[in-house]
Amino acid sequence: MLRLPDPVLLVLVGASGSGKSHWAGEHFRPEQVVSSDRLRAVVGEGPRDLEASADAFDLLERIVAARLGRRLTTVVDTLGFDDERRAAWLRLAVAHGMPCVAVAFDTEPAECRRRNAARGPADRLSQAVLTAQLKRYTQVRVGLAVEGFTDVVTPQPVRVVPAAFTPAAA
Numbered sequence: 001m002l003r004l005p006d007p008v009l010l011v012l013v014g015a016s017g018s019g020k021s022h023w024a025g026e027h028f029r030p031e032q033v034v035s036s037d038r039l040r041a042v043v044g045e046g047p048r049d050l051e052a053s054a055d056a057f058d059l060l061e062r063i064v065a066a067r068l069g070r071r072l073t074t075v076v077d078t079l080g081f082d083d084e085r086r087a088a089w090l091r092l093a094v095a096h097g098m099p100c101v102a103v104a105f106d107t108e109p110a111e112c113r114r115r116n117a118a119r120g121p122a123d124r125l126s127q128a129v130l131t132a133q134l135k136r137y138t139q140v141r142v143g144l145a146v147e148g149f150t151d152v153v154t155p156q157p158v159r160v161v162p163a164a165f166t167p168a169a170a
């Protein structure tokens, strides 16, 4: 069980198919989850429309900033592989006096590949792209511990606790 304070900023980190959106959807309300895929679908032709990425991330950053400005619990659902974006989200949370917890999706690569293969053609990544993501994940994962997050946790069922508690995996 993952005990999380409210409010908190959660930064999801994981390759495609590692279960980020699934976990976020199980434990948080849709408005709490700010998803780059969903915003690509809003301003582009679908969740995988990479040409819409710049617009989608522009919106994502504005939504995250607006929500943190109100100290609202927020889940950032992106791959989480961009070092500068992670650092900026952490700084923003600190500026608003909110804990910032990284959620690392250590899903087995074979399982990510299996889930990717099970997706429809429009949603499926090429093997080469997924391989590159899985490699990048291992690089990002080792650095997370020293980036200054309040905590680095793995996805588990969530229990929200009063903000005075330190977030920790129980």
Ligand code: CTP
Pocket (backbone or CB within 6 Å): 014, 015, 016, 017, 018, 019, 020, 021, 022, 023, 037, 078, 079, 115
């Ligand atoms: N899934 C599952 N059981 C889990 C986690 C995920 O069956 N414990 C399934 C989801 O229902 C989905 C697929 O695996 O069909 C991929 O999970 P998803 O949460 O969409 O992965 P993401 O990490 O969000 O992948 P992406 O970066 O592509 O959005």
Ligand code: MG
Pocket (backbone or CB within 6 Å): 020, 021, 022, 037, 077
């Ligand atoms: Mg997703």
